[in-house]
Amino acid sequence: MTANGSTTGTQRRPVSKADKRAAAKAAKAAAAQAAARKRLLRTVAVAAAALAVAGVLAWAISGWSGDAVSPPAAAASVTPAASIAAKPVFPPLPEGADPALGKKPAAAAVTGALAKLAVKTLIQGKGPAAKAGTTITVNYVGVHYQTGKEFDASWTRLQPFEFTLGAGNVIAGWDQGLAGVKVGSRVQLDIPAALAYGDKPTGGQPAGPLRFIVDVLSAR
Incomplete structure (x- = not known):
């Protein structure tokens, strides 16, 4: 505008009803396009989530059914079997042995005196x-004969005992009582003190008559 009040340059044209209708129509179209984009993005997100869930379910089901399907990337890695040390089998039963040899036996107390070695077969082996x-x-x-209190057992150490029979490496009651016993057998040895450690042994050995329940696992 000049000093005398006249207007210079381009004058602003009044907005007509047609212009208003066109602007409203354009705004409505833009809103519709924005809503359509939101719906599309929501559909894509739902589909992606469904695919992820389906992948996890497929991996889980394949694990139950034994199918060789790789787990999803997010699953924890599995330690290779080769890196896991194999645990030794205890006890190492001979082939065809009675499964009862896999369970630790119970040795009860006995009343009365024990005059001589007594051998009783509890399970007859076939070896x-x-x-x-x-x-x-x-x-x-091994238990005390008259009390039944356990003083030693290879079961506690999870390791069988090996020795040469008749070489004097064990008490006489073992050398005598286990001679002729077949592999796979379980025998009860009632051993008088004279064939065990005596009535007053030294070195912390059990005194008096003893009862042993022995499983013969191998002989070579």
């Missing part, structure tokens, strides 16, 4: 008979 000079492997439980 070769142990004899003097053979190396035999056994599991055993």
Whole structure:
């Protein structure tokens, strides 16, 4: 505008009804396009989530059914079997042995005196008979004859005991009582003090008569 009140340059044209209708129509179209984009994005997100869930379910089901399907990337890695040390089997039962040899036996107390060695077969094995000079492997439980209190057991150490029969490496009651016992057998040895550690042993050995339950696992 000049000093005398006249207007210079381009004058602003009044907005007509047609212009208003066109602007409203354009705004409505833009809003519709924005809503359509939101719906599309929501659909894509839902589909992606559904695919992810389906992948996890497929992996889980394949694990139950045994199918060889790789787990999703987010699943925890599995330690290779080769890196896991194999645990030794205890006790190492001979082939065809009675499964009862896999359970630790219970040895009860006995009343009365024990005059001589007594051998009782609890389970009869089918393997070769142990004899003097053979190396035999056994599991055993040892208790005091008159109280039944356990003083030693290979089961506690989870390791069988190996020795040469008849070589004097064990008490006389073992050398005598296990001779002729077949592999796979479980025998009860009631051993008088004279064939065990005596009535007053030294070195912390059990005194008096003893009862052993012995499983013969091998003889070679």
